[in-house]
Amino acid sequence: MNATVLLCGLLGMAAAGGVVLAAAGWRGTPVRPEADTHPTPTPRWLLAMREILRHQRLVIGAVVAGIVAGVLTGWPVGGLLTTIAVLLVPRIVAPDSGATERTERIEAVAVWTEMLRDTLSAAAGLEQGLRATAAAPPTALAGPVRALAGRIDAGERLPDALRAFADDVDDPTCDLVVTALVLAAERQARQLAALLGTLAEAAREQVVMRLKIDAERARVHTSVRIVVATTLTMAAGLVLLNRTYLDPFDTGTGQIVLAGVGGLFGLAFVWMAKIAAIPAPARLLQNPTTSTTTREAIPS
Template sequence: MTQDVLTGLLLGAGLALSVGLVVLGVRPRAEGERVVRRRQLPFRASGRQWVVAAVVGLLVGAATGWPVAGILTLVGVLTLPNLLVGDRHAAARTEKLEALALWAEMLRDTLSAAAGLEQAILATAPVAPQAVQAEAARLAGRIEDGQPLGEALRTFAEEVDDATCDMVTAALVMAAERQARQLAPLLGQLAAATREQVTMRLRTEAGRSRVRTSVRVITVTTLGMAGGLAVLNRAYLDPYSTATGQIVLAGVGGLFAVAFWWLMKIATLEEDPRILKGVRPAAGVEVVVR
């Protein structure tokens, strides 16, 4: 009976994998679409986190005698903190957006006082908001060293690495290399649009915080129940010590992993694509920004 169950599970997994591959293969693609495959994990973890997760996984595996429990513990230690604590990267980007909006307004006001673009950057760099102050200071340093303004601005955009910063930097590059006009009003409009984006992100993050609260409740309840059974009624968990029990435990853990991955996906803000990434200066017709 055990062998029949194992065979059925393997056949079912193989069938599900085959159907998924067929669906992926026959999915229609737009003409000229390029498929880019990035081999990366769906979470960020440092080397220290990997060491801690490996040690905790080994301890749990040795204490329970279940290899699958050790593997699930390792994955949980690596992924659950990012899901339960919150998206720190999103919070840092929101702070950077606010700083970019303020710096754009500072440049607008300085340009309105009949100052040139280079002078405006040099004047505002020392008092730029904290989130972009280091990058603005390096930008001013490159300008003082004689680097062309367009090249210095592109380097600034690469350092900040933000799609909204690319919009502001593109306006500055156009003004520096293609003699664009009406730069001050454009910077004001970009600053206003950036502040609206910040407001939208804050509202979205407030809604997604409820998802994280639900995940915390589910995680604490599940781990508390499993730990209580392991300490108070270990005999109830004895069936998991068999090969079939380990397969069932792996299936249950896989379902939880998929559910948590999905919750992590819907609780994470996707970043907009950058427009200046890899862009090099090119000769062209003078562009007038109205």
């Protein structure tokens, strides 16, 4: 009997591993080309393996937890559901650190725009003003701003350097500023300093708005955590404290029903998490060689 239970648990974990690999392979991992304008596409299976290896500790822990659950309960489906839960639940209930980074990036864009405006107001040229901002750039934009100055020093055309800078920052608010700078570089736009001041003010207003939105989203995330924790605690309590109540799941039909119930709960958890996610607006400047556009997907 013990050997049969162990075999069932191992079979369930093999199925779970197949589901994880298939999902990772279907999703893939976007790769942004660096210098090669015609990069060789990476096979999806290799991207899937890289994704798995990057989170190998979580995957190993999920598989071990699934095996333990399958052996203790004798339910292959129970082991499979445990593996999937260990992989997905941390992403659903974890705070959205990306929201803070996006807000800091927008605020850094506002600060950088004001720095450039003040430099241009001192009768400096556009290229000279861009180089000057690289001396003490905002922390969130330090890398892209210095890379921009490096491209200018290397003799790259200013519009091309600015578009590359927009791709490095990868933010719709920054695209607005870069669009104004590209127009100024190509068509000698007047009153650029005043326009940059207006854009910086708009960026700060967007920061205030995002802080309010993030506060509201925090309430939704809290509700999601409570629902998920309550559901999983109740399920674990039934397995540990009232095992006879779950005896109908010991049959083959019971396993099918358990798979359906677990799938419905999983879909409900993902759906609740998606409610708290807000898609980012589309960028104005999108490099055609860039494989994907950044979006706020399922909250982490």
